[in-house]
Amino acid sequence: MRKKFATITNSAVPLVFIGLLLVLWEYLVRVMAIQEWLLPGPLRILETLWGNLPLLLKHAQSTLLECLAGFVIAILISFILSFFMEEIPLLKRAFYPLLVASQTVPIISVAPLFIIWFGYGMLPKVIVVVLVCFFPIALSLLGGLAAVDRDYLELFRSMKASRLATFRMVKLPLALPSFFSGLKISASYSVMGAVIGEWLGAKQGLGTYMTLAQRSFQVDRVFAAILVVTLCSTALFTLVSLLERLIIPWNRKTEWRELE
């Protein structure tokens, strides 16, 4: 009973807070008579969102497609790379610094190159998404694999298990909780990656919509697009969380924390 009450208040607190912020925003915009092309109020933004919904959905569709494609590719690459890096220590020593160094290159500076190389189609955006998503996923997977209790490995060695069996039965499952935490971070970044890609030149997508709206000072449309981006990110995050519950139902750390 108390637990249920706590869950309700837990989700109510941020909602009420956000509601209050929105009311304040609307109030200030009206009282100070701020020009619409500078900062529209939340009601105006909702109105624009509603009016442009079909168009926004069409753009969101191509953005989401780029996201999902990039996301899946990033996961595949992470799995393959992590497997070889975990099983061949020399490879890990060689690749790990490279992996970290790759993250210091600002995406925004290399993305235009992809457009030069691959044109205005989907491919350069997918590449940007892969670059954004890959690092958190690979790092969390590698971290999870490295953190596997050595005693499990010794036990399997004493049972004469092959390396592949040990990887499949011990290392991989035990690394999955860590992998999913990286996956959740990536899920929320992926939409941003696609939007950045589109921003620099594209035929469609939320990024394109935003740049067009921005150039004509339709700030309400920019905000409406931002709202859609946020919703997409949240949806992807939720999807990954659901997958996590489905794939590793035995990982009860979250439930334990709730009980305490």
Add this chain to the structure above:
Amino acid sequence: MPEIVVKGVQITLAGLLTLREINLVAADRSVTGILGPSGCGKSTLFNIISGLMKPDKGSVFIGGGDVMGKTGLVSYMHQKDLLLPSLNVLDNVSIPLVLRGMPRKAARTEAARHLQTFGLQGFESYYPWQLSGGMKQRAAMLRTYLFSSDTWLLDEPFASLDAITKRKMHTWLTGVLEQFRPTVLFITHDVDEALYLCDKVYVLSECPTVVKLEMSIPFSRPRQNRTILDQAYGAVRDAVMDALSI
């Protein structure tokens, strides 16, 4: 047949002479206890017997054959239960069968036949985090049994249990040992546990470790009684305590 003989085993770990010279014999189908101070190298000795580590000197024979560096010949139960959190009880205990190449379904059926003996019936679909400490140890024991039914190395299997659970496990284990008659090497810190379960105990010294005392336990098995009332009990216990300098 699976008699375990350790001959003149010596090993240096991280520059420290850990085992100086260990000689011991675990007779076929008997339970042999190993007592010794913390860090004297008991687990290391098990790692050597199970083939996970190679000693600098000496050799290990099981059933007459030299088994140095050969894994997979004995069943090694670690101090921790080492059940995989990702698998339920039945799948956890079937691991040795699956590793041996048995199809998963057949392995489950085979493992399920033993759940009763190991007090796990009705819990086959539970995950390790849903089990009590005693149950986890029994599940680990069943996995140990399914890997090898005749030669077991048990490394402080009950050290993490409370006194009452531990006592229940002793009674239960005596029954299981009577039923399967494996050759067992049993590491423990608990003198009474050793005297209750073992046919013979070895007491090891501090590092660099040698065998300080070898003592047969003269009380007959099975021990139905809760308390051993044998005349010799006090004297045997004192001798072991002396060797441990407690």
